Amino acid sequence: MESLVLAMVSKPSVSANARDLLGSHLVGHGVTIRVTEVEAYGGSDDPASHAFRRTPRSAIMFGPTGRLYVYRIHGHHCANVVTGPTDQGAAVLIRAGEVIEGIDVARERRSSRRTDGREIPTSALARGPGNLCRAAGITMADLDTDLANPTSVHLSVGDAPTAVSVGPRVGVRHAADVPWRFWVTDDPTVSAYRRHAHAAAD
DNA sequence: CCTCCGATGTGCT
């Protein structure tokens, strides 16, 4: 099992690793999520990546592959899989998925932050990176988790999607046209594309 | 120390 998971993130190209993560299962904190949308982020050659410059925060991206990189933005958490090659500082952002186990737990976690009492559709429980982390209970406490270790948050092999779509990454100011977002074609759990208000080609 | 701002999400116009 471990070798299969590591194989997901061991290709020389981070975009290939991103594609391969589609259909895999993110398991942890009582919830299982089938990954339906991801984005690839490179290192010093990718202005949109946290690893564009090496800082204390991005150091983990230059570490061992198969680790969980969690960061906060606008008060939300986002989860990434550190991929190879190690010296490139590449990672894959898990943007959305289908909650296939622990739906009640996920809904409770999501609902606890909402002001209105309306029920969240199952297809939207893990739509968007912040919502996905919320649904899965992923926080900074999970930073650097070994995703091959089944005793905590981990990845397991699922069914490869029948069709994959490709497009630019969501909300990035830099390298806004690089087509490094991958999603399961026509899957209802995939988030909507939004271009940054001041997007630059870089 | 301080200022700026984002790989977001939500609600409102």
Add this chain to the structure above:
DNA sequence: GCACATCGGAGGC
């Protein structure tokens, strides 16, 4: 389409 809540990282001084 637009505003804004919200907070730690990053960089300037």
